[in-house]
Amino acid sequence: MTGAGQGVGAQIARNLANCGAAVVVNDFYGERAKAVAVELTSAGATAVDVASDVSDYNDVQRMFTTAEEHFGHVDILVNNAGNAGPSESIVETVPFWETSPGDWDRWMKVNYYGVLNSTRLALPGMVERRFGRIITIVSDAGRVGEPNFVVYSGAKAGAMGLTRSVAKAVGRYQITANSIALATIETPTTAPVIQNEAVRKEMLKHYTIRRLGQPADAAGLALFLASDAASWITGQTYPVNGGYSFSL
Numbered sequence: 001m002t003g004a005g006q007g008v009g010a011q012i013a014r015n016l017a018n019c020g021a022a023v024v025v026n027d028f029y030g031e032r033a034k035a036v037a038v039e040l041t042s043a044g045a046t047a048v049d050v051a052s053d054v055s056d057y058n059d060v061q062r063m064f065t066t067a068e069e070h071f072g073h074v075d076i077l078v079n080n081a082g083n084a085g086p087s088e089s090i091v092e093t094v095p096f097w098e099t100s101p102g103d104w105d106r107w108m109k110v111n112y113y114g115v116l117n118s119t120r121l122a123l124p125g126m127v128e129r130r131f132g133r134i135i136t137i138v139s140d141a142g143r144v145g146e147p148n149f150v151v152y153s154g155a156k157a158g159a160m161g162l163t164r165s166v167a168k169a170v171g172r173y174q175i176t177a178n179s180i181a182l183a184t185i186e187t188p189t190t191a192p193v194i195q196n197e198a199v200r201k202e203m204l205k206h207y208t209i210r211r212l213g214q215p216a217d218a219a220g221l222a223l224f225l226a227s228d229a230a231s232w233i234t235g236q237t238y239p240v241n242g243g244y245s246f247s248l
Protein backbone atom coordinates (compact mmCIF):
# COMPACT_ATOMS: atom_id res chain seq x y z
CA MET A 1 0.00 0.00 0.00
CA THR A 2 2.04 2.97 -1.26
CA GLY A 3 1.72 6.54 0.00
CA ALA A 4 -0.40 5.30 2.90
CA GLY A 5 0.82 7.77 5.50
CA GLN A 6 -2.18 10.07 5.10
CA GLY A 7 -5.23 10.89 2.99
CA VAL A 8 -6.73 8.35 0.60
CA GLY A 9 -3.92 5.82 1.08
CA ALA A 10 -4.29 5.75 4.85
CA GLN A 11 -8.03 5.13 4.48
CA ILE A 12 -7.52 2.28 2.00
CA ALA A 13 -4.99 0.78 4.43
CA ARG A 14 -7.62 0.99 7.23
CA ASN A 15 -10.27 -0.68 5.06
CA LEU A 16 -7.93 -3.50 4.03
CA ALA A 17 -6.76 -4.02 7.61
CA ASN A 18 -10.37 -4.09 8.89
CA CYS A 19 -11.05 -6.92 6.45
CA GLY A 20 -8.14 -8.94 7.77
CA ALA A 21 -5.35 -8.07 5.33
CA ALA A 22 -1.81 -7.78 6.69
CA VAL A 23 -0.82 -4.33 5.46
CA VAL A 24 2.54 -2.89 4.48
CA VAL A 25 2.14 0.83 5.12
CA ASN A 26 4.54 2.64 2.82
CA ASP A 27 5.26 6.34 2.70
CA PHE A 28 8.14 8.58 1.69
CA TYR A 29 7.88 10.06 5.18
CA GLY A 30 8.72 7.35 7.70
CA GLU A 31 6.93 9.04 10.58
CA ARG A 32 3.65 9.11 8.64
CA ALA A 33 3.90 5.44 7.70
CA LYS A 34 4.74 4.54 11.28
CA ALA A 35 1.79 6.49 12.71
CA VAL A 36 -0.68 4.67 10.44
CA ALA A 37 0.91 1.26 11.12
CA VAL A 38 0.72 1.91 14.89
CA GLU A 39 -2.93 2.95 14.54
CA LEU A 40 -3.72 -0.29 12.69
CA THR A 41 -1.82 -2.58 15.04
CA SER A 42 -3.30 -0.82 18.10
CA ALA A 43 -6.73 -1.71 16.69
CA GLY A 44 -5.70 -5.37 16.47
CA ALA A 45 -4.70 -5.51 12.80
CA THR A 46 -1.43 -6.72 11.31
CA ALA A 47 0.71 -3.99 9.75
CA VAL A 48 4.28 -2.94 9.23
CA ASP A 49 5.61 0.44 8.13
CA VAL A 50 8.22 0.94 5.41
CA ALA A 51 9.68 4.32 4.53
CA SER A 52 10.63 4.28 0.86
CA ASP A 53 10.40 6.40 -2.24
CA VAL A 54 8.27 4.71 -4.91
CA SER A 55 10.09 6.59 -7.64
CA ASP A 56 13.35 4.81 -6.72
CA TYR A 57 13.44 1.22 -8.01
CA ASN A 58 15.95 0.02 -5.40
CA ASP A 59 13.91 1.57 -2.62
CA VAL A 60 10.78 -0.19 -3.88
CA GLN A 61 12.72 -3.45 -4.02
CA ARG A 62 13.54 -2.91 -0.33
CA MET A 63 9.84 -2.36 0.37
CA PHE A 64 8.96 -5.72 -1.22
CA THR A 65 11.78 -7.47 0.64
CA THR A 66 10.40 -6.12 3.92
CA ALA A 67 6.88 -7.21 2.94
CA GLU A 68 8.08 -10.72 2.13
CA GLU A 69 10.13 -10.96 5.33
CA HIS A 70 7.06 -10.10 7.43
CA PHE A 71 4.19 -11.63 5.49
CA GLY A 72 5.72 -14.12 3.03
CA HIS A 73 4.29 -12.63 -0.14
CA VAL A 74 2.23 -9.79 -1.61
CA ASP A 75 -1.28 -10.57 -2.93
CA ILE A 76 -2.57 -7.01 -3.30
CA LEU A 77 -0.69 -3.96 -4.53
CA VAL A 78 -2.32 -0.55 -4.18
CA ASN A 79 -0.40 2.10 -6.15
CA ASN A 80 -1.59 5.19 -4.32
CA ALA A 81 1.50 7.40 -3.79
CA GLY A 82 1.07 10.36 -6.07
CA ASN A 83 0.46 14.05 -6.62
CA ALA A 84 3.72 15.94 -6.98
CA GLY A 85 5.69 13.55 -4.86
CA PRO A 86 6.68 14.38 -1.33
CA SER A 87 6.82 18.11 -2.10
CA GLU A 88 3.02 17.94 -2.23
CA SER A 89 2.22 20.94 -4.36
CA ILE A 90 -0.21 19.67 -6.97
CA VAL A 91 -0.75 22.66 -9.24
CA GLU A 92 1.69 23.77 -11.91
CA THR A 93 2.45 27.40 -11.10
CA VAL A 94 3.15 28.55 -14.67
CA PRO A 95 1.48 27.63 -17.98
CA PHE A 96 2.76 24.36 -19.45
CA TRP A 97 4.39 26.20 -22.36
CA GLU A 98 6.63 28.01 -19.90
CA THR A 99 7.87 24.83 -18.19
CA SER A 100 11.02 22.92 -19.11
CA PRO A 101 12.06 19.26 -18.86
CA GLY A 102 13.61 19.77 -15.43
CA ASP A 103 10.20 20.80 -14.05
CA TRP A 104 8.45 17.61 -15.13
CA ASP A 105 10.27 14.98 -13.08
CA ARG A 106 8.44 15.64 -9.83
CA TRP A 107 5.13 14.61 -11.43
CA MET A 108 6.41 11.90 -13.76
CA LYS A 109 8.57 10.17 -11.17
CA VAL A 110 5.95 9.49 -8.56
CA ASN A 111 2.78 9.21 -10.65
CA TYR A 112 4.24 7.18 -13.54
CA TYR A 113 7.56 5.62 -12.53
CA GLY A 114 6.24 4.92 -9.04
CA VAL A 115 3.49 2.75 -10.54
CA LEU A 116 5.92 1.08 -12.97
CA ASN A 117 8.40 0.25 -10.20
CA SER A 118 5.89 -1.21 -7.76
CA THR A 119 3.91 -3.10 -10.40
CA ARG A 120 7.07 -4.57 -11.95
CA LEU A 121 8.27 -5.80 -8.56
CA ALA A 122 4.89 -7.15 -7.41
CA LEU A 123 4.26 -9.27 -10.49
CA PRO A 124 6.82 -12.12 -10.34
CA GLY A 125 5.40 -13.41 -7.04
CA MET A 126 1.81 -12.95 -8.22
CA VAL A 127 2.52 -14.82 -11.49
CA GLU A 128 4.20 -17.62 -9.55
CA ARG A 129 1.21 -17.98 -7.19
CA ARG A 130 -1.38 -17.45 -9.94
CA PHE A 131 -3.15 -14.74 -7.96
CA GLY A 132 -2.95 -10.99 -7.57
CA ARG A 133 -4.79 -7.70 -7.35
CA ILE A 134 -3.26 -4.46 -8.62
CA ILE A 135 -5.18 -1.26 -7.94
CA THR A 136 -3.79 2.03 -9.19
CA ILE A 137 -5.12 5.36 -7.95
CA VAL A 138 -5.21 7.81 -10.82
CA SER A 139 -7.11 11.02 -11.48
CA ASP A 140 -9.96 12.31 -13.57
CA ALA A 141 -7.37 14.87 -14.70
CA GLY A 142 -5.86 12.00 -16.70
CA ARG A 143 -9.25 11.16 -18.28
CA VAL A 144 -10.67 14.57 -19.12
CA GLY A 145 -7.63 16.87 -18.87
CA GLU A 146 -6.92 19.81 -16.58
CA PRO A 147 -5.27 23.01 -17.84
CA ASN A 148 -3.16 23.56 -14.73
CA PHE A 149 -2.17 19.92 -14.30
CA VAL A 150 -0.72 19.10 -17.71
CA VAL A 151 2.25 16.96 -16.65
CA TYR A 152 0.38 15.35 -13.76
CA SER A 153 -2.55 14.51 -16.08
CA GLY A 154 -0.21 12.90 -18.60
CA ALA A 155 1.49 10.84 -15.90
CA LYS A 156 -1.85 9.65 -14.52
CA ALA A 157 -3.11 8.79 -18.03
CA GLY A 158 0.11 6.84 -18.52
CA ALA A 159 -0.44 4.98 -15.25
CA MET A 160 -3.96 4.02 -16.41
CA GLY A 161 -2.57 2.80 -19.72
CA LEU A 162 0.17 0.72 -18.19
CA THR A 163 -2.29 -0.78 -15.71
CA ARG A 164 -4.59 -1.76 -18.59
CA SER A 165 -1.70 -3.36 -20.50
CA VAL A 166 -0.54 -5.22 -17.40
CA ALA A 167 -4.11 -6.54 -17.05
CA LYS A 168 -3.85 -8.06 -20.54
CA ALA A 169 -0.37 -9.43 -19.87
CA VAL A 170 -1.23 -11.27 -16.66
CA GLY A 171 -4.95 -12.04 -16.79
CA ARG A 172 -4.22 -15.69 -17.61
CA TYR A 173 -2.62 -15.95 -14.15
CA GLN A 174 -5.81 -14.78 -12.40
CA ILE A 175 -4.22 -11.41 -11.67
CA THR A 176 -6.46 -8.37 -12.10
CA ALA A 177 -5.29 -4.79 -12.62
CA ASN A 178 -7.63 -1.81 -12.45
CA SER A 179 -7.44 1.94 -11.91
CA ILE A 180 -9.58 4.27 -9.83
CA ALA A 181 -9.81 7.82 -11.20
CA LEU A 182 -10.53 10.32 -8.44
CA ALA A 183 -11.76 13.87 -8.59
CA THR A 184 -11.19 16.19 -5.64
CA ILE A 185 -10.93 14.43 -2.31
CA GLU A 186 -10.35 16.36 0.90
CA THR A 187 -6.90 15.35 2.12
CA PRO A 188 -4.03 17.22 3.77
CA THR A 189 -2.67 18.00 0.30
CA THR A 190 -5.85 19.47 -1.19
CA ALA A 191 -7.05 21.18 2.02
CA PRO A 192 -5.09 24.44 1.54
CA VAL A 193 -6.82 25.01 -1.81
CA ILE A 194 -10.35 23.84 -1.06
CA GLN A 195 -10.63 25.50 2.34
CA ASN A 196 -10.99 28.77 0.44
CA GLU A 197 -14.79 29.23 0.35
CA ALA A 198 -14.87 31.02 -3.03
CA VAL A 199 -12.73 28.33 -4.68
CA ARG A 200 -14.80 25.59 -3.10
CA LYS A 201 -18.09 27.11 -4.27
CA GLU A 202 -16.80 27.37 -7.83
CA MET A 203 -15.52 23.79 -7.77
CA LEU A 204 -18.81 22.41 -6.48
CA LYS A 205 -20.63 23.65 -9.59
CA HIS A 206 -18.87 20.85 -11.50
CA TYR A 207 -19.96 18.06 -9.15
CA THR A 208 -23.29 16.35 -9.80
CA ILE A 209 -23.36 15.33 -6.15
CA ARG A 210 -22.81 18.74 -4.65
CA ARG A 211 -19.92 17.94 -2.32
CA LEU A 212 -16.24 17.13 -2.59
CA GLY A 213 -15.05 13.64 -1.76
CA GLN A 214 -13.72 12.22 1.48
CA PRO A 215 -11.03 9.51 1.64
CA ALA A 216 -13.74 7.00 2.58
CA ASP A 217 -15.51 7.73 -0.72
CA ALA A 218 -12.40 6.59 -2.58
CA ALA A 219 -11.46 3.68 -0.36
CA GLY A 220 -14.64 1.61 -0.74
CA LEU A 221 -14.06 0.74 -4.39
CA ALA A 222 -10.41 -0.13 -3.72
CA LEU A 223 -11.56 -2.64 -1.12
CA PHE A 224 -14.10 -4.14 -3.54
CA LEU A 225 -11.53 -4.45 -6.33
CA ALA A 226 -9.20 -6.25 -3.92
CA SER A 227 -11.90 -8.75 -2.97
CA ASP A 228 -12.87 -12.12 -4.44
CA ALA A 229 -16.11 -10.53 -5.66
CA ALA A 230 -14.05 -8.60 -8.23
CA SER A 231 -12.13 -11.55 -9.68
CA TRP A 232 -13.69 -11.11 -13.17
CA ILE A 233 -13.10 -7.35 -13.35
CA THR A 234 -9.85 -6.25 -14.97
CA GLY A 235 -8.30 -3.64 -17.24
CA GLN A 236 -10.83 -0.99 -16.22
CA THR A 237 -10.61 2.60 -15.02
CA TYR A 238 -13.40 3.52 -12.63
CA PRO A 239 -14.17 7.17 -11.94
CA VAL A 240 -15.03 7.86 -8.28
CA ASN A 241 -15.81 11.51 -8.49
CA GLY A 242 -19.26 12.66 -7.32
CA GLY A 243 -20.27 12.98 -10.97
CA TYR A 244 -17.41 15.29 -12.01
CA SER A 245 -17.23 13.25 -15.22
CA PHE A 246 -19.21 10.27 -16.43
CA SER A 247 -18.11 7.09 -18.21
CA LEU A 248 -19.98 5.49 -21.07
Ligand SMILES: NC(=O)c1ccc[n+]([C@@H]2O[C@H](COP(=O)([O-])OP(=O)(O)OC[C@H]3O[C@@H](n4cnc5c(N)ncnc54)[C@H](O)[C@@H]3O)[C@@H](O)[C@H]2O)c1
Pocket residue numbers: 002003004005006007008009026027028029032052053054055079080081082083084085086088110114137138139140181182183184185186187188189190
Ligand atom coordinates in the same frame (compact mmCIF):
# COMPACT_ATOMS: atom_id res chain seq x y z
N1 LIG B 1 -6.92 14.21 -3.22
C1 LIG B 1 -7.38 14.43 -4.44
O1 LIG B 1 -8.15 15.36 -4.69
C2 LIG B 1 -6.96 13.53 -5.56
C3 LIG B 1 -7.60 13.66 -6.80
C4 LIG B 1 -7.25 12.82 -7.83
C5 LIG B 1 -6.27 11.86 -7.65
N2 LIG B 1 -5.66 11.77 -6.43
C6 LIG B 1 -4.62 10.75 -6.28
O2 LIG B 1 -4.94 9.95 -5.16
C7 LIG B 1 -3.74 9.56 -4.50
C8 LIG B 1 -3.81 9.96 -3.04
O3 LIG B 1 -4.05 11.35 -2.95
P1 LIG B 1 -4.05 12.11 -1.55
O4 LIG B 1 -4.69 13.41 -1.78
O5 LIG B 1 -4.53 11.20 -0.47
O6 LIG B 1 -2.50 12.33 -1.39
P2 LIG B 1 -1.67 12.99 -0.19
O7 LIG B 1 -0.66 13.87 -0.85
O8 LIG B 1 -2.54 13.56 0.87
O9 LIG B 1 -0.94 11.70 0.40
C9 LIG B 1 -0.06 11.00 -0.42
C10 LIG B 1 0.99 10.35 0.44
O10 LIG B 1 1.92 9.77 -0.50
C11 LIG B 1 3.23 10.02 -0.04
N3 LIG B 1 4.15 10.07 -1.18
C12 LIG B 1 4.30 11.06 -2.09
N4 LIG B 1 5.31 10.76 -2.91
C13 LIG B 1 5.79 9.56 -2.52
C14 LIG B 1 6.84 8.75 -2.99
N5 LIG B 1 7.62 9.12 -4.01
N6 LIG B 1 7.06 7.57 -2.36
C15 LIG B 1 6.30 7.19 -1.31
N7 LIG B 1 5.31 7.94 -0.81
C16 LIG B 1 5.06 9.11 -1.42
C17 LIG B 1 3.16 11.38 0.64
O11 LIG B 1 4.22 11.54 1.59
C18 LIG B 1 1.78 11.34 1.30
O12 LIG B 1 1.82 10.90 2.64
C19 LIG B 1 -2.61 10.19 -5.28
O13 LIG B 1 -2.12 9.28 -6.24
C20 LIG B 1 -3.27 11.35 -5.98
O14 LIG B 1 -2.59 11.75 -7.15
C21 LIG B 1 -5.98 12.56 -5.39
